[in-house]
Amino acid sequence: MHNQLSEQEIIRRDNLTKIINLGIEPYPSETYEVNATTKEIKDNFKEGDTTYQSVSLAGRLMSRRIMGKASFAELQDSTGRIQLYVSRDDIAPGEDKTMYNDLFKKFLDLGDFIGIKGYAFYTQMGECTVHVTELKLLSKSLKPLPVVKRDEEGHTFDAFTDPEQRYRQRYVDLVVNPEVKKVFEQRTTMYNSIREYLNQRGYLEVETPILQPLYGGAAARPFVTHHNTLDMKLYLRIANELYLKRLIVGGFDGVYEFSKDFRNEGMSRFHNPEFTQIELYVAYKDYEWMMNLVEEMVEKIAIDIHGTTEVQVGENLINFKRPWKRYTMYEAIQEFTGIDISEMEESELFQTAKKLHVDVDESMGKGKLIDEIFGEKCEGKLIQPTFITDYPVEMSPLAKRKKDNPALVERFEAICNAKEICNAFSELNDPLDQRSRFEAQLELGKRGDEEAMVLDEDFLNSLEYGMPPTAGLGIGMDRLAMIMTNQKSIQDVLFFPQMKAKKG
């Protein structure tokens, strides 16, 4: 890093002092009253209308085309851009032409925040424009923004595309790439849609600890921290599952939380160290009931964002319209490999996996083998939203066993665009079974599995008081946002994705 100023930065600082010398405050603090947005004017103003004849707008100056005593410029506010027409004798009506000749033409720079008053009209070229009668500097910009231009056919010139700069300086990305803002607005629509759906059903949005003395509810390596006063080790949560279930024990019928979770693992275009899940727990329900909820809720999300159940994701047009296809894991494997593994024992499964060229090794148990075959042969082919049910018990230490087959659990995932978008099950509420499942996890931990769960004595204590039959759900909000907004990388649905610190 060098903190040498560039030529353009020096010029802008110079302009700043010239503005101050004119007696103009470059960073005024009073409210600037705005009575319209650029979008509103462009959408509604018609030639000859008496509306928008006294507008007040504020935003950034994004381009300037000076033609002597008159100029065209563009103002960008949070809703878009509109053209401004600035004539010398309007903003500097008397003898003193400083406002136009110096301030507007020389001392303002692209990116400066200005407030303008004026009236809307159409130019001879048919462009909706605001004729400026008053102009005020609201905040001076000292660094040059990238100048991105677009023509009528939507071709972009000199786009600001370098991913590293876009993510590290998201503020610049947002100013200059309007489609980026849209992604994040859609992400928020998704959250609002879910809140609306769940609140309407009477479920309570809650908050549970992020700093936890024990981490649980998922298989992952945690971040570790330390509390000075208590002098104790704390973990950043990897999930909030065990806390929400304690609330069900406590007597709530339905609780949910948008949970920022943290996992100390590798990064990829599907993994950021901190990410968001929504988890939902509803008493007296099971996973079948929860499947219906997911279908209905995700269908609503698509409609709230796009106005239709169909969403274009890369090459694929995905339709979230209910009902979605449902397979048991065995059925899915049979569908995509033609092999029925439902009656197979471990050795036969192992041979089958090898025959299918699935990468397996001797350490894998029956459940893991099935999961590997599914992951390798089926998941990638599931583009339209599909439920997969009945997972092996070994993979699911917090889920309830199936009545008719204790090797399986009442669990489902929804797969969409070849990726898991949710995970849900009938929650295990038998405290004795839960204890033995935790103990099995401890064994895995002793054998070196760094992601094995730890035994949470207080959680078991809560189950011993009694938890009603409960259905639980987790949805990866970032992954779902990627699908709903058609983005290839998780970094594109997070404002500030994690980046390695720059040296220097």
Add this chain to the structure above:
RNA sequence: GACCUGGUAGCUCAGCUGGUAGAGCAACGCCCUUUUAAGGCGUGGGCCCUGGGUUCGAAUCCCAGCCAGGUCACCA
């Protein structure tokens, strides 16, 4: 973690098998009162990611490193 690709002006990029660093936009100066991605003419602007090496000479070749993207591996 492995491999591949990249890092040059504020932005987007050229710069071949080594010979003093280039374009467009942006900036600066001058001319222009309804123009439009880019009006005309002119002018500046670079630790060429960092550190070593080879060479008379390195943006370019070699080695090491940093950062990023992609593919794969790992992974609820």
